[in-house]
Amino acid sequence: MQINYAKDGITFERAIKLIDHVFPGAKDMVAQGKELGAYWQDASTPFIIEKNNQFIAHLGIVPIDITLANKAQHLAILHGVCVHPKYRGQGYFKQLMEEALPYLHKNFDATLLFTDNPELYIPFGYKTYPQYDFLIPIPQPSSSEASLKRLYLQQAEDLALFNRIYKNRVPLTADVDISHRILYLFNSLEMKLFYAKTLDAIIVCKAHKKLYLQDILSSQTLSFSEVLSVLPHEYTEVILQFHPGNWLGTPYQTLAAKTKGVLMACAHFSPADKTTFRWNEMARC
Numbered sequence: 001m002q003i004n005y006a007k008d009g010i011t012f013e014r015a016i017k018l019i020d021h022v023f024p025g026a027k028d029m030v031a032q033g034k035e036l037g038a039y040w041q042d043a044s045t046p047f048i049i050e051k052n053n054q055f056i057a058h059l060g061i062v063p064i065d066i067t068l069a070n071k072a073q074h075l076a077i078l079h080g081v082c083v084h085p086k087y088r089g090q091g092y093f094k095q096l097m098e099e100a101l102p103y104l105h106k107n108f109d110a111t112l113l114f115t116d117n118p119e120l121y122i123p124f125g126y127k128t129y130p131q132y133d134f135l136i137p138i139p140q141p142s143s144s145e146a147s148l149k150r151l152y153l154q155q156a157e158d159l160a161l162f163n164r165i166y167k168n169r170v171p172l173t174a175d176v177d178i179s180h181r182i183l184y185l186f187n188s189l190e191m192k193l194f195y196a197k198t199l200d201a202i203i204v205c206k207a208h209k210k211l212y213l214q215d216i217l218s219s220q221t222l223s224f225s226e227v228l229s230v231l232p233h234e235y236t237e238v239i240l241q242f243h244p245g246n247w248l249g250t251p252y253q254t255l256a257a258k259t260k261g262v263l264m265a266c267a268h269f270s271p272a273d274k275t276t277f278r279w280n281e282m283a284r285c
Contacts, residue, residue, distance in 0.1 A: 002103065003048050005041035012041045015048060018055045022082035029189060036153050037163075038185035044079065047100045049092050056084045057092045059100050062285050063108070067177040068271055075269075076104050078113035079285040097124050110269040114261035114284060126264040131257040132276045133212075134240040136250060138228070147230045148194035148203065153185065161195060162188075165202050168219035176245035178280040187282045196230040203227065204282060211235040215242055215282045224248050243278040260284070 005012040020027040030040050049057035060080040066073055078100075083092045101124065104111050115121065118128050151158040166184065171177035191214065194203045201218035205211060216227055224247065228238070240248075241257065254276045263279055271277040 001048060001050075001099070003046055005044070005046065009041075011048075014055045015046055015058055016040075018058055018084060019080045019082060021084065023080070026080070029186065032189055033182075033186045036159060036185045036188070038182045040182075040186075043180075043182040045103075047096055047103075049083075049095060051087065054084075056087045057096050058082055059096045061100065061104065062180070062183070064178075064180045064183070064283065066179070066283075067171070067175070070175045071270065073109045073270065074107075076108040076111045077285040078111060081113070081115075093120065097121075104266075110266050112263065112265040112269060112279075114259075114263055116261050118262045118264055121264050125266055127267070129263045129265055129269075129271065129277055131259055131263055131278050133255045133257045133278070134244055134248075134276075135210075135253040135255055136224075136238045136240065136248065137253075138236050138238060147198055148196055148232075151193040151195050151202065153188050153193070158195075162193070162202060162217075165200070165217050165219060169217045170219060170221055172216060172222070173245035173247040176243045178242070178283050180283050183283045183285055187284060191282065196227075199226060199230060201227075203230070205231070207232065207235070210237045210239050212239045212241055215280060224250060241278065242280045243276075 003011055016027050016030055033040060043062050044060040045063075047059040047061070048055050058080055059078060062077045062079055064075050064077055066075060081093075081096070083096075113121065113126070118126075151162065153159045153162055166181055169179070191204055192206055194205065195201075196203055199218060199222060200220070201216060201222060203216055204214040206214065211231060213227070213231075216222065231238070239255070240252070244252070257278065
C-alpha cells in the first residue's frame with residue numbers, strides 16, 4: 001500500500017527500522033542528512049507491506065526532474081527496496097513491484113534504480129545500462145597551486161555556502177542536467193566537496209593516482225579550462241564521472257565505469273547518449 005510520511009511520523013520511524021535492518025547504516029544516514037536539512041521523508045513516496053502489525057517490505061520512490069539530450073524528463077528513482085529476511089521467498093517483492101508500477105507509469109516519464117541484484121527487476125521490464133567515465137589527458141599540467149578549500153557541510157558556514165551556490169546553480173551544459181538537492185546532501189556525507197573561491201564554485205572530486213572530477217556547482221557558466229586552473233596541478237589526466245554533454249570542447253576517451261550497483265531503467269528511459277551514458281554520482285539514490 002502507498003503511504004504518506006507527512007501524515008504520521010511514527011510510520012516513517014517504522015519504515016526506517018525495516019530499511020536499517022536490511023541496509024545497516026540507513027538510520028544513521030537519515031539522522032546525518034536531517035542535520036543538513038535533507039529530510040528523507042520529504043523526498044520519498046513509500047509503498048509498504050505490513051504483516052502482524054510489522055512493516056515487512058518497503059519500496060521508496062524519489063522524483064527527480066532532469067534534462068537529457070536537451071529534453072526535460074520527470075523521472076522516478078526507486079530506492080530502499082527490501083523485504084525483511086524472515087519473509088523473503090513468499091512473493092512480497094513481486095507484490096510491492098506490482099503495486100508500485102501503475103503509480104510509476106501514471107506519474108513519471110520513466111523509472112530507474114541502482115541495484116546489486118539486477119535479475120530481480122528484469123521480469124518487470126527493467127534493463128541494465130552500462131555507465132562510462134570520460135578521460136581527458138592534460139599534456140601540460142597547470143603550474144599554479146590548487147586553490148581549493150575542503151567543505152564540511154556539518155559546519156554552518158559551509159552548509160550556507162553550499163545552499164547559496166546550489167540555489168543559484170546553472171548547468172554546465174544545456175543538453176544534460178542531473179541534479180537533486182536532497183540527494184546531493186545525502187551523497188555529500190560520503191564524497192569530498194571543495195570550494196574554489198576564485199570561481200565561486202563547488203567542485204566535487206577525489207584523487208587516486210588520477211584526478212576524478214565528479215561534479216561542479218556554480219552560479220555562472222564555467223569552461224573546462226577555468227575549472228582545471230584551480231585543480232591540483234600534479235595530474236596529467238582528469239576523469240569525469242558525469243556526462244559532459246557539450247561542455248568539454250576537447251577530445252576525451254570513454255572508459256567503462258566502476259560504480260556501486262548496476263544502473264537499471266524501464267523501457268521509456270531516454271539517456272543523453274545510449275552508447276556512453278553516465279548518471280551523476282551526486283544524484284545517486
